[in-house]
Amino acid sequence: MGCNFSSQGKLQVPEIRASRSITPASQKSDDNSYSHIRLLLLGSAESGKTTVLEQVRLLYKQHFKESEYFHRRAFIYHNIFKCIKALCRAMKISDIEFSDPINAGRAQSIIADEENHYGLFSKEMAEKIKAIWNDKSMQKLYALRSQFNLNDSASYFLNNLDKINTVEYKPSDRDLIMAYVPTCGVQNVVFTANNQSFQLFDIGGQKIDRRKWATQYEGIDAIFFCLAISEYDQVMSEDMVSNRLDDALGLLQKISEEPMFATTPIYLFLNEVDVFCEKLDVIPLSKYKPDFKGGDQDDAIDFMENLAVTALGKRDKSLYRIYRCIAIDTQMMAELLSTVFKDIMKRKR
Numbered sequence: 077m078g079c080n081f082s083s084q085g086k087l088q089v090p091e092i093r094a095s096r097s098i099t100p101a102s103q104k105s106d107d108n109s110y111s112h113i114r115l116l117l118l119g120s121a122e123s124g125k126t127t128v129l130e131q132v133r134l135l136y137k138q139h140f141k142e143s144e145y146f147h148r149r150a151f152i153y154h155n156i157f158k159c160i161k162a163l164c165r166a167m168k169i170s171d172i173e174f175s176d177p178i179n180a181g182r183a184q185s186i187i188a189d190e191e192n193h194y195g196l197f198s199k200e201m202a203e204k205i206k207a208i209w210n211d212k213s214m215q216k217l218y219a220l221r222s223q224f225n226l227n228d229s230a231s232y233f234l235n236n237l238d239k240i241n242t243v244e245y246k247p248s249d250r251d252l253i254m255a256y257v258p259t260c261g262v263q264n265v266v267f268t269a270n271n272q273s274f275q276l277f278d279i280g281g282q283k284i285d286r287r288k289w290a291t292q293y294e295g296i297d298a299i300f301f302c303l304a305i306s307e308y309d310q311v312m313s314e315d316m317v318s319n320r321l322d323d324a325l326g327l328l329q330k331i332s333e334e335p336m337f338a339t340t341p342i343y344l345f346l347n348e349v350d351v352f353c354e355k356l357d358v359i360p361l362s363k364y365k366p367d368f369k370g371g372d373q374d375d376a377i378d379f380m381e382n383l384a385v386t387a388l389g390k391r392d393k394s395l396y397r398i399y400r401c402i403a404i405d406t407q408m409m410a411e412l413l414s415t416v417f418k419d420i421m422k423r424k425r
């Protein structure tokens with residue numbers, strides 16, 4: 077897998093603060109905001125936007141508040157329950173049978189459970205989840221996970237259930253990166269890289285949140301667009317019909333053609349390369365994109381990059397850069413972000 081960024085070493089970051097805001101970038105008046113370089117994260121739901129923002133926070137030593145750990149922790153329980161439920165549902169409609177027949181009953185009770193589960197699991201519930209997850213057949217099903225929508229972090233959290241399901245559990249940095257907490261509204265982070273302050277805005281990518289996007293367009297210096305290339309076979313949870321990749325490419329095209337961004341550079345992150353590469357063997361790309369005539373992983377990534385270039389349309393080549401990445405990989409993101417921040421600063425000079 078070729079990742080298109082160079083090793084530039086880590087950035088020096090003296091001080092970083094975060095705030096949540098719904099104020100457009102153009103109207104920020106606090107902290108001498110007009111000296112910030114303003115960046116806007118865009119992309120469809122679950123494409124990795126918040127993961128990028130959280131990597132920035134971790135890499136630039138911006139500590140999370142206790143209330144944020146508390147908030148993320150609640151979502152981690154929720155993520156675990158959603159994952160096990162998705163697996164139980166997938167098992168039910170598959171040809172695979174639980175190795176231990178008792179687990180079929182347990183799975184049925186998970187499917188029927190309508191609670192949202194944002195808190196610690198009871199001992200019985202934790203045992204039930206573990207028994208289902210550790211069933212030999214469940215592991216067979218998990219190997220076929222590309223065939224159904226499952227959060228990419230399912231195995232990470234399910235394997236760590238004992239550690240997580242304790243009163244004293246506090247998410248680690250890795251847990252924060254692996255969790256999926258859908259973004260509602262807008263959040264932003266202010267940080268310094270190479271003696272230049274940046275403000276990075278992150279906005280929800282679900283269809284309902286996209287209506288608010290345009291309120292953030294003014295005063296933006298560069299766009300970070302996340303495109304999860306692994307989604308080529310998936311449908312959107314919003315309507316269960318539209319293909320996620322086509323929707324994301326449509327969004328990219330819309331952003332590329334947005335008159336307010338006519339001269340704004342777009343940094344396109346072809347994300348989830350890890351999931352994409354795992355998936356290719358199970359679900360042929362050509363089944364969803366008949367124009368792909370086969371080849372190895374690099375050929376498949378090149379094909380996806382060409383789709384992105386097509387979506388970027390007539391935009392001048394100097395106005396976009398494309399990077400292949402795995403947003404959960406902190407080291408990879410450190411190098412990539414360092415390269416990108418330097419490039420943005422060069423353009424501003």
Ligand SMILES: Nc1nc2c(ncn2[C@@H]2O[C@H](COP(=O)(O)OP(=O)(O)OP(=O)(O)O)[C@@H](O)[C@H]2O)c(=O)[nH]1
Nearest residue numbers: 122123124125126127254255256259281348402403
């Ligand atoms: N394996 C893998 N998982 C990823 C990658 N990037 C993000 N994820 C996971 O995908 C999930 C969704 O990521 P987010 O960054 O929260 O998605 P988002 O774009 O902010 O989504 P919205 O807020 O709903 O618009 C999280 O569980 C991440 O840990 C990646 O490159 N590889």
Ligand SMILES: [Mg+2]
Nearest residue numbers: 125126258259
């Ligand atoms: Mg988000």
